[in-house]
Amino acid sequence: MATQQSKSKLFLSTVIFGAVSISFYVLLFTNEKLVTDTFTKGGIYTLFPIGTVFLFSFIHGAFASNLLSLLGIEAKKK
């Protein structure tokens, strides 16, 4: 029962992180021109690309980690 519960919890967080991640991608690509123009202004605008990849890697990285666990692809247990 406990594993069933943790599995559904895992499923839920995979879906949530996945949805957030996809909406970030959609947001970025629907505003492609504005984003690419602003992000390449140089100087202080460097914070935009750096911040974006940090944000993407946390959200999308968490999604990927949950997805792999859900698929049963996990590290060897010692």
Add this chain to the structure above:
Amino acid sequence: MKKLVIVVLFSLFLLPLASAVFAAGGAGPDKSMLKGVFTEINEAAHTAVLRKDGTTELKSLIIGEKVKPETLRLGKKVLVSLDHDAGENVIKDVSIMFMDMTLKKLLALLTVGLVGGILSGFIGSGGAFVLTPAMMSLGAPGAVAVASNMCHKFPKAMIGTYKRWKYGQVDIKLALTMSATAIVGVQIGVMIQKYILNKWGNDGSNLYVSAMFVVVLVLVGGYVAYDAYKLSKGGKDKPEQTASTLALAMQKINLPPMMNFKVAKVRISAWVTIPVGLATGMLAATIAVGGFIGVPGMIYVIGASAMVASATELGIAFVMGLWGSIQWGLSGLIDIRLSVLLLATSLIGVQVGALGTTYVKDYVIKITMAATMLIVAVSRGALLPGYLAKFGLVGQISPSTAAFLESLSFWALVAALGVAGFISTGAMVKGMIADRKESKLHIIAEADRA
């Protein structure tokens, strides 16, 4: 107290070296490059007006002989390189900064991102040697391809480091020590590149980069292959592999400050780590893959296992990638679309590669690394005759041979990525199946006993 004095003296030694190389100019794009939007193009008069990015300043330019005026576009952000030999403000080359994204390009980016990610999680570095050329062939200007790859590399390395740290494989202290000297190494590498570029031009620079690629990859990759072969023949059942003779000799050098690396299980003089870090940085500045020196350096000179060395390299890649991305970002050359598309799959790949290492023996990492290095060497080696011919060092090669060598070079890169992906995932899947069988047997045995 004695320890403190040594550390201060040690830092004082590094400081002038660092400041000297920083003064010579950091890593990053060529300063003579202009970024902006054309507001006016006069095809008949061979002139154009460029509004420089982030300013309202307009600059009148002369369209050089090699540039076709009809290929220039109004209103799109471009990178313009100037031909200083032809006179002032003469355009040598124009490239559109942001390529149009098509479904084909999107799929290509996702695919290389995934395989590059797996490789990176598994051997600590990888991907850059094929990601940058791949983005360039999709239409990104060279500088944008390098910048966008760098900006995808550090978050990928960060996730990979975190995963492998959880598996107890990352030596954070070693990663930070190596990064500090590697950053200085990058600056030295950039200085050498600039010197060669000024003295022998673009062809000289290409020849140097390719020659370095081949020499380093054949020598180091060959040695790693030999070592992995020896281990796979005889020593693979040994639970712990012993350090190389060179590393054991290095560990005996008792020159303070001595450093203890707990995860790597090594006590070594900080002075030994300096040349390894410098070489890693220099190689990173030259061929964009510092890990090809960093990982073997940590294994054979410092004495870490391939498992710890490849995991620690991810930590180094994070620090150096972040530092490099800030440099490229300040010049405004990162195409964030390319970075996040690569991340979409590489963040999955890097975690698969990282967890894959828990199923394989140390020597499998060495085999994967050696195979990658040697095939990449073929790819670069194929370009050498062309560059040598440009310098008149060998006879001219026919256009058909040149075309053959170029396609050989490209396909060797694809093969390198494919072979490495195949070896690592193959070994991982084999390990996973064996592990599941073992745990099933274990459960049955437990049930029998009960």
